[in-house]
Structure formats: C-alpha cells, structure tokens
Amino acid sequence: MGRLDGKRAIVTGAASGIGRASALRFAAEGATVVVADVAEEGIAETAAQVAAAGGTVRPVVMDASDEAAVESLVAACVHDFGGLEVFFANAGIAGDFLPLDELSATHWRRVLDVNLIGPFLAIKYGARAMKKGGGGSIICTASVAGLRSGAGPTPYSASKAGVVNLVQTAANQLAGTGVRVNAICPGLIETGMTQPIFELARAAGKTHKLGQLNPLRRAGAPAEIASVAAFLASDDASYLNGQAIAVDGGLSSTHPFVPGHLA
Secondary structure, three states, rough: OOOOOOOOOEEEOOOOHHHHHHHHHHHHHEEEEEEOOOHHHHHHHHHHHHHHOOOEEEEEEOOOOHHHHHHHHHHHHHHHHHHOOEEEEEEOOOOOOHHHHHHHHHHHHHHHHHHHHHHHHHHHHHHHHHHHHOOOOEEOOOHHHOOOOOOHHHHHHHHHHHHHHHHHHHHHHHHOOOOOEEEEEEOOOOOOOOOHHHHHHHHOOHHHHHOOOOOOOEEOOOOHHHHHHHHHHHHHOOOOOOOEEOOOHHHHHOOOOOOOOOO
C-alpha cells in the first residue's frame, strides 16, 4: 500500500531528471500520473518507464508556460481519471550564463514565462480542480538559486526567488480550501539542465569536486528530490504549507567560508 494510493497527479517537466524520477516515484507510491513536457521523445520514454513498472500513466506533450495548454492538461486529468490531488509544477529552463548588461528583455521573458508563470498557471488551474475534490497538494520546483546569489544565471535566480514567494502568497490565498502549496529548492542535482557541468567535471577528472561546497560534499540525484516531492504530495505532509524546502546537502545552511578559518 502506497502513500499516494488513489491520488491523481500531474508532473510537468517530466521528460527527464527530477520530473521523470518524481513520476516514477509517484506511480510507485500508488498514484495515477499524467506526465507532461515539450520534449515528445523524452515524455514518451518516461511514460514507458512508468508503465513498465506497473503504473497507470498518460503522456501529454505541452508547454507549461501556455495557459490554454495548462488548463487543458488539468481538464484532461479530471475528465480521464476523475479528479486531481497532486500537481508538481517542475518544468523549468536555465537560460544563458551571460553578464547582466548583455541579457535581453526577450531572454528574461522566456525564462520567467517557463519558470514563474508556469507554476502560477499550475496553481491557478490545479487549485480550481482540487477545491472541488476537497483539497490537494501543489508542489513547485524553485532552487537554492532563488534563496541567494551564486547558484545560477540572473534571470533563472530571479524567477526561482519568485517561485518561493509565489508558494507563500498562494498558500495564503487558498486558505481554508484544503489546497497546500509548497516549493522544493534543489541544490546541485544531475539533470538534463545541469548535464554540461557534470560532463565537464568528468572530462577533467574532477567529479570528486561536484558538490564540494555543501556539508555532504557531493551532488544530489533526481531520486532524492523525488522523495521529497512524494512526501509533500502525501498526507504525511498534511500540515506543511507555504514552505520552500532546500534539498541541497546543506549548501544553503551557511554563509561562504574557508574551512579552518574564522575570517
């Protein structure tokens, strides 16, 4: 018997990485899962893996920043499976590592559209469906980059800071509805987005340095984020609301310092 038995869940950005790992974990915990992404081949592979593991799954190719597409995604889940209890708004893009004065407004808008407007749309339409069923859990992927500087490009970091505030304001806007809204702030996790960092480290023989700034001294795996997402999706997290949980090996627990020195 799983913690998510009988629940209907949507996971965006599910073609790889954290989204795929979460879809697999949700299904293993008993949920029926709708997996969505713009990457057609990747989302088909995720659905195939969930089905092969015995889960009930439906793949949808869509853009998480497209309002009509998100509305249709929720409507399809409700129509096909009878309701919605969990929405993991995980889709995101990193954007380019460019100096602030070389970034264009167009670049900013695209990052904000996916990383911040996307979670807003998930909350808007997910909450509408969940309220009809008596409540549910909405989870948004933020980032340690949204907590302070130094962990990502400027537009990405700003968008993720927006997600942190969005879950706080949304949780209060939805007071009394039974809908909980929380965020996960991953640290360095090996995903499609961070793959170049890991490939460079492997090519240079420096994989031992990945994650060296956090107390655990290692990078994280998508499955470790999926475990937290599954907890937030479950009734075990029934009193957890409006929070941004850092899952980063302890990276955000301290200010920068040089080991062995006080100043």
